[in-house]
Amino acid sequence: MAIEQIKRIRDIEEQADQIRRKSKEEARNIAIDAEKEATILLERAEQEADAIYKEILAEGEKKAQVAYEEIINRAKAECEEISTNADKNVESAVSIIVGKVVR
DSSP states (O other), X not given: OHHHHHXXXXXXXXXXHHHHHHHHXXXXXXXXHHXXXXXXXXXXHHHHHHHHHHHHHHHHHHHHHXXXXXXXXXHHHHHHHHHHHHHHHHHHHHXXXXXXXXX
């Protein structure tokens, strides 16, 4: 009877060892899978962040282009006004000079 109990204890110990080995392997696999999933999530987050960055940058560039065009158009209008006034002033100056020379 003692031999049977020793054999039974050894069988139980062997089963316990198998359960421990299997548990360690499962834990290792879970850790590996979690690391892979984390890598995938990180890559996905980086791609989404890059897309958002590019979208915001494009929007900012559009706004900057509109502002640039407004500034250029205002400057052109000012230049045309100055040029028109200059032409009027040249005509007045010519009239004054001609009037002084003729007298």
